[in-house]
Amino acid sequence: MSERDLSALARELEAIVGAAQVRAPSALEARAASIIVEPRDANEVAELVRKCEADAIALAAIGAARTLAQIRPAPVAVGISLARINRVIAYEPDDMTVIAEAGLTIGALNRLTAARGQRLPADPPGPDHTTLGALVAAAQAGPLRLSEGTVRDLLIGVRLVGHDARPIHGGGQVVKNVAGYDLMKVMVGSFGTLGIVTETTFKVRPTPERYTVAIAQFPDLAAALAAAAALHEAVPLIHLEVVSAAVADALGYEALPQVFAGVAGSAEEVAYLLTQAGAMLGSASAIIADAEAATAYEGLRDFAADDAAIVAQIAVAPAELAACLTRSGAEFRAHAGCGVAQIFTRDASNADDLGRTLAHWREIARGARGNLRVLRVNDDFHHELNFFDDPPGPALALMRRLKSTFDPRGVFNPGCFVGGL
Amino acid sequence: MAPTAQSTIDARLLAELRELIGDDGMVLRATELKVYECDGWTLEKSAPEILLRPRTTSEVSAILKLLHRRGIAYVPRGAGTGLSGGCLPLGAPVMICTSRMNRILQIDYASRRIEVESGVVNLHVTNAVKARGLIYAPDPSSQVACTIGGNIAENSGGPHTLKYGVTTNHVLGVEIVLPDGEIAELGGPAEERCGYDLVGAIVGSEGTTGIVTRATLKLTRAPxxxxxxxxxxxxxxxxxxxxxxxxxxxxxxxxxxxxxxxxxxxxxxxxxxxxxxxxxxxxxxxxxxxxxxxxxxxxxxxxxxxxxxxxxxxxxxxxxxxxxxxxxxxxxxxxxxxLAPNYATQDGVVPRTRLPDILRAIIAISQRHNIRIGNVFHAGDGNIHPIVLYDERDASETQRAIEAGRDILKACVEMGGSLTGEHGIGVEKMAEMPLIFSPEDLLVMSELRRVFDPDQRANPNKVIPVPGACVEVSVPRRQVAL
CATH class of the missing domain: 3.30.70.2190 (Alpha-Beta Plaits)
Structure with missing residues (x-):
């Protein structure tokens, strides 16, 4: 779209939501969308969808724009920021449920629930930058996935604006519910390609009374991964992170492979679990608690390999992960026990290098009946890569039908998801 | 009894089916088909014209390709322990039962994964792994009989869902034969997916998206x-x-x-x-x-x-x-x-904090309709199962039992709850779906169903009410254990 067309479009959008709600994108947002609109409620979102569908203009919901800035080959015309759609609609601590609008961040939500000793235990990097909408769209997770599951296990209700500006809702506000098709699962990990999520209902969980981490370093990766596998088998942990030497170094630990085994619960439970874990990790392990443990956890949670040439997430059967990581030769932060790791390399001087590395990683993931998703690529190369694996033929055919059903005019964040959807 | 002249099952189709799965894979006699005329919801009955019992995914695929060519609807069936009429044939002459596909294919203890055929009985999964300190967490009360395929169709729960979640939280991958006979592998042993979460859309779709033939399940550490x-x-x-x-x-x-x-x-x-x-x-x-x-x-x-x-x-x-x-x-x-010649069990959900309110409402409903109602339920989840007692020989009392059941469901919805926590919509609660979903919601759900089944031949006339149609309930809800 030309500059001139864009400014004409901006004026039309201002007519819908008011001039104060339309702005130019920030540098990061500019890679995701050319114009940013900040609607104040779901009705305004619906008006914007109606306008974009009528004129065949691509739009996308934007949180902090971190994911879209990566995966979009070119910006969409209209970015729908949900920054102003960020209210908590209902927090029911005694039901352990919360209804909140999609523009609220995980961090803001958890500051509210902390007063009642609860949290939304979805912990992707940067909770203050991750909106609930982004959490759902990109299906992000962190160390706590081992014990608390992921967003797909926690989301019990959703509202979205679909095609024809339809207001749609699925699920409800009760923790057990099998009425109707599971629209929550359809939206989780759909990367904004099926509609614009405006409201989410989650289960929340009690924050454990105590949290402690046993940290152990190992001379080599094989030893660290084997120790983690044995721990996972024997001890119920709240998280089990394994990092390669470079990650340990970046996090401020000695530059050796390290295992971070988190235990949580009452004082008695924690003491018992630490004895178990300590016995397995041996004398090399250190125990940290309280504020020190919280800081270590935040470091692990927020680690994002910012200086890498390419970062990808590999997911395989948990028992296959160690072999996959070893074969990849990549640096990594692994959610051992879940079979998921973020792997990265800093060595890539050109797009060909990067392409070869990625092809190698993909082959490793496929060989272990798993999959791989690129999380971030160095700016110089990011247009040339396929961020998602290609699903097998029959699965992709179903996904195409799902996309064309939910988005018949092809306006919702088109052209950057699996199979070019 | 051979299919009648008016039937969609003609001699040619029979011959083709026999070619595909042999005589021992087919049930045609009316006396034998009577066994399959209902599930745990016994108040409505309708036997299929033919029952097919495939042994393999390729047999399921061949059957569905044939039915697709002929435009014939089918209903899938596991063990028939469902409680909402999910496998009641309604406009579907062919029933396809997965019970012979009952092999455990692979156990990966270190990964806590098990791959099974869909006819495997729920409890057999836990039995296969418990010696190694693992369980399959979803434990519906019918677990000695119900199948994994049926659990997937209904997104089954059980008493321990409070802590461990329901079926959808434990299914990572499926092999599904779509209604046109195509075989799709979705998900797998990994926790993350590639593309849309189609497995999540299939779990709980009550057999309307195809026939799941295999599943990769998560195992859980035994307490x-x-x-x-x-x-x-x-x-x-x-x-x-x-x-x-x-x-x-x-x-x-x-x-x-x-x-x-x-x-x-x-x-x-x-x-x-x-x-x-x-x-x-x-x-x-x-x-x-x-x-x-x-x-x-x-x-x-x-x-x-x-x-x-x-x-x-x-x-x-x-x-x-x-x-x-x-x-x-x-x-x-x-x-x-x-306590009574007949009883009808409801399945509703309220936010847990509203349990005292819904119990008070149930007492009031009981008094208003002059009918006895008992309560035994999964309190931790807010999932209630009021039992309405009546005598079917008393027409007035039967009618009052029906009205009491409806009033309870309406009260659940008014308290921010849902129509069903674990039994499914099936045929039983289609008429109540508009109480919690708008016409737009229901339209989107029916569109989602057509992604998998454009011709709507997979378990037709279930889950989503046909606009304008009025489902009249003339008998109370089911009277079975759960």
């Missing part, structure tokens, strides 16, 4: 210790308040089950389980996890329920006492048969 408490109350009001007190204290037991006085007395009369007959209500609260600290949690729960009005709390001293308590709970429905 090392249990503490099972019986908390005794003067009335249901205090018992339901105690549920919220436990949850609000940040304790998530494995299960919290409630029985009211009518049920307690019926259970005692039938089985002499040692329940207090003068009590207004009891809670069975089970804590599980590691042994360390579990007595502390049990002590805390004991204090909480006493604070909420329990006048006595008994702790099961050993496995035998624990088994007795669970037996009393699981046989409650059987005992109800002593």
């Amino acid at each position: 090392a210790a249990y503490r099972t408490l019986l908390a005794i109350f003067a009335d249901v009001e205090n018992a339901t308040r105690a549920v919220s007190a436990i949850i609000a204290a940040g304790i998530i037991p494995g299960a919290i089950e409630m029985m009211d006085q009518m049920i307690i007395r019926a259970v005692e009369a039938a089985f002499h389980a040692g329940l207090p007959e003068d009590a207004g209500a009891v809670l069975i609260i089970e804590l599980d996890g590691i042994a360390a600290g579990i007595d502390g949690h049990a002590q805390k729960v004991s204090e909480l329920v006493r604070g909420a009005g329990a006048y006595e709390v008994r702790l099961a001293r050993d496995e035998a006492e624990r088994a007795t308590l669970w037996k009393a709970r699981k046989r409650a429905f059987g005992a109800v048969g002593r």
Whole structure:
């Protein structure tokens, strides 16, 4: 779209939501969308969808724009920021449920629930930058996935604006519910390609009374991964992170492979679990608690390999992960026990290098009946890569039908998801 | 009886089916087909014209390709233990039963994954792995009979869903034969997916998206210790308040089950389980996890329920006492048969904090319709199962039972709840779907269904009400155990 067309479009959008709600994108947002609109409620979102569908203009919901800035080959015309759609609609601590609008961040939500000793235990990097909408769209997770599951296990209700500006809702506000098709699962990990999520209902969980981490370093990766596998088998942990030497170094630990085994619960439970874990990790392990443990956890949670040439997430059967990581030769932060790791390399001087590395990683993931998703690529190369694996033929055919059903005019964040959807 | 001349099952189709799966894979006799005329929802019956029992995915695929070419609808069936009429043939002459596809294909202990064919019985999965300290967590009360394929169709629950989640939280991958006969592999042993979460869309779709032939399931570490408490109350009001007190204290037991006085007395009369007959209500609260600290949690729960009005709390001293308590709970429905010639069970959900309100509403509904209603349910999840007692020979009482059931569901919805927590919509609750979903919601759901089944030949006339149609319920809800 030309500059001139864009400014004409901006004026039309201002007519819908008011001039104060339309702005130019920030540098990061500019890679995701050319114009940013900040609607104040779901009705305004619906008006914007109606306008974009009528004129065949691509739009996308934007949180902090971190994911879209990566995966979009070119910006969409209209970015729908949900920054102003960020209210908590209902927090029911005694039901352990919360209804909140999609523009609220995980961090803001958890500051509210902390007063009642609860949290939304979805912990992707940067909770203050991750909106609930982004959490759902990109299906992000962190160390706590081992014990608390992921967003797909926690989301019990959703509202979205679909095609024809339809207001749609699925699920409800009760923790057990099998009425109707599971629209929550359809939206989780759909990367904004099926509609614009405006409201989410989650289960929340009690924050454990105590949290402690046993940290152990190992001379080599094989030893660290084997120790983690044995721990996972024997001890119920709240998280089990394994990092390669470079990650340990970046996090401020000695530059050796390290295992971070988190235990949580009452004082008695924690003491018992630490004895178990300590016995397995041996004398090399250190125990940290309280504020020190919280800081270590935040470091692990927020680690994002910012200086890498390419970062990808590999997911395989948990028992296959160690072999996959070893074969990849990549640096990594692994959610051992879940079979998921973020792997990265800093060595890539050109797009060909990067392409070869990625092809190698993909082959490793496929060989272990798993999959791989690129999380971030160095700016110089990011247009040339396929961020998602290609699903097998029959699965992709179903996904195409799902996309064309939910988005018949092809306006919702088109052209950057699996199979070019 | 051979299919009639008007039937869609003509001689040519029969010959083709015989070619595909042989005589031993087909049931044609009316007397034998009568077995398949309903599931656990016994109030509506309709036998299929033919039952097919494939042994392999390729047989399922060949059958569905043939039916696709001929434009014939089918209904899938696991063990037939469903409670909402999910495998009742309605405009579907062909029934396809997965029970012969019952092999456990692969167990990966280190990854806690198991791959099974869809006809495998739920309990057989846990039996296969329990020696290694693992379980398959979803445990519907029909678990000795129900199949994994049926669990996937219904997104089945069970008493322990409070802590461990329902079927959808434990299914990572499926092999599904789509209604046109295409085979799709979706998901797999990995926790993350590539593309849309189609597995999540299929689980709970009540057989309307195709026939799942294989599934990759997550296994869970078996708890090392249990503490099972019986908390005794003067009335249901205090018992339901105690549920919220436990949850609000940040304790998530494995299960919290409630029985009211009518049920307690019926259970005692039938089985002499040692329940207090003068009590207004009891809670069975089970804590599980590691042994360390579990007595502390049990002590805390004991204090909480006493604070909420329990006048006595008994702790099961050993496995035998624990088994007795669970037996009393699981046989409650059987005992109800002593109270009235007929009974109908509802399945509704409310936010847990509204349990006292819904119990009060049920008492009012009972009085208004002059009909007896007992309560035994999964209190920890807010998932209620009121049992409406009636005598079908009394037309007026039968009608009042129907109205009481509807009123209870409406009350659940008014309190921010749902129509069904674990039994499904099936044919039973289609008419009530508009109580919780708008026309747009229902339209999107029917569009989602057509992604998998454009011709709507997979288990037709289920889940989503046809706009404008009015489903008239003339018999009360089902009368089966759960």
